[in-house]
Amino acid sequence: MRKGNPSIPSAGEGKRGEEGYLGYLLRQAAGAYRLKVERALDEFGVTQAQFAALIMISAYPGISNADLARLAVLTPQTVSVIVGNLEKAGSLVRRPHAVHGRIQHLDLSDNGRALLKKCRERVYRLEGELTAGLSAEEERAVRLWLVAVATADAAQA
Amino acid sequence: MRKGNPSIPSAGEGKRGEEGYLGYLLRQAAGAYRLKVERALDEFGVTQAQFAALIMISAYPGISNADLARLAVLTPQTVSVIVGNLEKAGSLVRRPHAVHGRIQHLDLSDNGRALLKKCRERVYRLEGELTAGLSAEEERAVRLWLVAVATADAAQA
């Protein structure tokens, strides 16, 4: 469009801005932020999903794959992939045989802890940018809305 | 957690709710809504990304792959995959040799138009749910924030 098609608006303008569909805006905002996080973490080869998993395992050491999936609002299969990649990278350890047989306990390795620490700093900075222009009222409204959307039961449709 | 680990909060509670990181909340909200849209469109085998592409091609007939990518804030490669799947499904047509050689013009097929119409109704209902509990003030705040996040230049970090 830069040259060819002046009729196409850019992101943030007109129907693609404040007047657009909330669904689009949500999609685009999440995509933009995801990319931003992954670029900030690119140096460490960590994705947004992996960062989230590291944080959660750090908060709940010994968590199971299934519990982690519930925590992250993802399917166990999805989490299995993410955990698998983190294990390949040596950031976490699977402790297979708990007291009971099937469950795999997840814990950060020393490498994983060090990695998480470095990632945290960068992401925290981005988190700050996210709230930059917001008043307390507005931030509250945004938080409540995001939680409502995230927890809206799919069945209630 | 339902049984095993009572210390793990569920989505929407404590640090995972209004007090959590905005980045997480954004990620989860977008994931939840994406899933909701795709379940609503499952009958037609259309994904959220495909729906977005159909809408945009409908709004800007004859758009190029590259312009569509800019419009959707995605890479040309990503759009190429989405468009490829829509073409396989017979929902759109590529008009390769415009006046000038390299560009591929995209247009909805009759099938695509009919499909989009059906999808629209369902997604519009979801869009309504998105704004359900919001006051005018709150909705405005949310919209402005989403646009700000979506358009925040990655370079400004």
Next chain:
DNA sequence: AACAACATATAAGAGCTCTGATGTTATGCG
């Protein structure tokens, strides 16, 4: 003790999305 119900983990297949690389076509400047 046996069987049914449920949870856990994992694999396969599909779609979305990115980065990086390649080839082709336009455009612009000596």
Next chain:
DNA sequence: CGCATAACATCAGAGCTCTTATATGTTGTT
């Protein structure tokens, strides 16, 4: 005109995410 640069399309490779399906382990009921 010829070549460099830029834009477009596309391939390859990687990771995330879902669905569906399978195998194994735990628990509760009869």
